[in-house]
Amino acid sequence: MTLDTQSVSTPCAPRILVVDDHRKIRDPLAVYLRRHAFDVRTAEDAAGMWQLLKQQAFDVVVLDVMLPDGNGFELCALLHRRANVPVILLTARDASADRVRGLDLGADDYVTKPFEPRELVARINSVLRRRGTPTAAQTIEAADTSTAVQRYEFAGFSFHSTTETLTRIDGSAVRLSTAEARLLNVFLKHPNVTLDRQRLLDLTARPGSDVFDRAIDRQISRLRRKLADDPLQPEVLRTVWGGGYSLAASVSVVTE
Structure with missing residues (x-):
């Protein structure tokens, strides 16, 4: 189990938890999101995800569907019940039945691999807006003006x-x-x-x-x-x- 315990990027920045067992996807994605003013933590498996969720609250969980110790669809349903945290599913599956299943289980969005990081940023911001949580850009703007x-x-x-x-x-x-x-x-x-x-x-x-x-x-x-x-x-x-x-x-x- 590998956890990322990086310090926060911007005070009050949206907190994003990226859960993916592929380090070559997980780490570059975390760097990209941090450069877009998100406060990012990462975990490589479900055990790491639950440990981080016990330590702090997150605004969005970006969750890989295929993890070594858990099914992403089932984990999404648990996250929806236990933590009421928005979930964006990452998956290599592009079947409409999988997308419908994920959304039915409480996922807020569904992104198919491979994906453009810019698209994921846009989807995260869309979820934050729907939840009434300030986006990273809004947080920076508010800090600069206040x-x-x-x-x-x-x-x-x-x-x-x-x-x-x-x-x-x-x-x-x-x-x-x-x-x-x-x-x-x-x-x-x-x-x-x-x-x-x-x-x-x-x-x-x-x-x-x-x-x-x-x-x-x-x-x-x-x-x-x-x-x-x-x-x-x-x-x-x-x-x-x-x-x-x-x-x-x-x-x-x-x-x-």
């Missing part, structure tokens, strides 16, 4: 979240790239918290972007230089071996 203008004071620097400008204590400006500013903004919202690469990718990537975990390492290095942080003995952006990175600084937030 967040007050904030300025962060830390380690002799001031960072304005709206203009993404960084200034030193003497008032001189530090030029940041868009990616660096986005990364710094994440660290300032989570001071003294260890964030692994996947967490940083989830919090900084924009829908549809192609960003990989090693890109975070390069951005961290560049940001350290901008903060005059010694790469051999960093004091502000620290490397937590086996864990990720942490902003080791006191942060004051000023709402304007």
Whole structure:
């Protein structure tokens, strides 16, 4: 049994559970959905699915019909009764009788393999809308429009979240790239918290972007230089071996 316990991608993002025993389908699909601002967990079998469902609630379960320890149609009926969670069935079967059976058992939608990931995103959003749950795009839009203008004071620097400008204590400006500013903004919202690469990718990537975990390492290095942080003995952006990175600084937030 393999579980994915990745950290969340965006606060309050729709939570999606992908259950498929084929890793070459499951893992790339999870990456694709995360890039479209969903909070994704994965499991390779029914046992892993039930374990994750005990730990937290999900907005949609994307469920493969053929699992090594359970029939997807029967599991769909159980999910409908026990958890009342929307289910989108994934299957290689294209017979209309199978689609009707799945829908009769409580499935909210039915996607036949092979499928376009974009189609699955559209179907997930359709299910969320029918359930009255905000889609990933709506969550991002709401967060962008509701967040007050904030300025962060830390380690002799001031960072304005709206203009993404960084200034030193003497008032001189530090030029940041868009990616660096986005990364710094994440660290300032989570001071003294260890964030692994996947967490940083989830919090900084924009829908549809192609960003990989090693890109975070390069951005961290560049940001350290901008903060005059010694790469051999960093004091502000620290490397937590086996864990990720942490902003080791006191942060004051000023709402304007």
